[in-house]
Amino acid sequence: MRIRSAGVLVGITATLIVSQLVGSAFAEPKPDPTAHARELLVFYGKTNQWLATCMNGKGLEFHPGLAKADVIDAYSSVPESEVPEKIRTQIASTPDDPNEPLMATMSPQAQAAWSGAVNDCSAQLEEEKSGGAEGRARVAQAQRAAAASPEVQAAARTYVACMGGQGFTVDSDPFLVPQHVAEAEHGSSAAEIALEDRYDAAWRTCVQPYQQAFDKKLYG
Incomplete structure (x- = not known):
């Protein structure tokens, strides 16, 4: 089985961010998107550090460094022309998944x-930070509203078309993996590994416009 752990962590972090931001002043539209992006990067870093501490407590190694998707996601609401040059350099030099060499x-x-241990640590963190059932309900409501917005729906159609161009028929929800790809994740043949790698490469490219539209609608 090949784990796309970076994708898992992005999803976890998104849930935690919403749980902390929904209903707070921080959730209001930011007059300075770059300052907001810096806050998100700090939050991502703290989240990964907490996960590393939890994993170490289980006797497992975990590299808490930022993934490329973390940096891209944090700056998704910043106009392209305003992204600092040092951030462009950081995006270029940051690995897709800092834990990929470990997993290899x-x-x-x-x-x-x-992967099960990561999910367990993530669940603990989410439970601690989300504010219980009421907090999770607010998160879910905010996420449903963002996903249903015209801007995100348009981005979902763009995602489907992009993946189709790469040879994959997918659901409009980018985090639903096609059945044959999910089955390949449990295989070890060269063909199964090649299929998953090809899907993963296409997904990382095609999901970015959707993620940016979703985050912009969700976080302001």
Whole structure:
């Protein structure tokens, strides 16, 4: 099984951000998108550090460095012309997934156990930060409203078309993996690994406009 852990962490962080921002002054539209982006990067870093502490407590290694998607996502609301040059350099030099080299050394069974531990730590963090059932309900409501907005729906159609151009028929929800790709994640043949790698590369490219539209609608 091959784990796209960076994608998992992005989803986790998004949920935590919404739980902290919904109903707060921080959730209001920002007059300075760049300052907001810096705040998001700090939050991403703290989240990853907490996950590393939790994983270490389970006797497992976890690299808390930012993933490329973290940096891109944080600056998704900043106009392209206003993205600082040092951030462009950071995006270019940041790995897709800082834990990929670690996972490459693991057997499929070890990868499954490691992924399960990440999910467990993430659930603990989400429970701690979300404010319980009421907080999770606010998060879910905000996410549904953002996903249903015309801007995000248009971005979803763009995502579907982009993935179709790469040979994949997908759902308009970017985080639903096609069945044959999901099955390949549990395989180990060269063809299954190649399929998953091809899907992963296409997804990382095609999901970016959707993620940017969703975040802009959700966070302001």
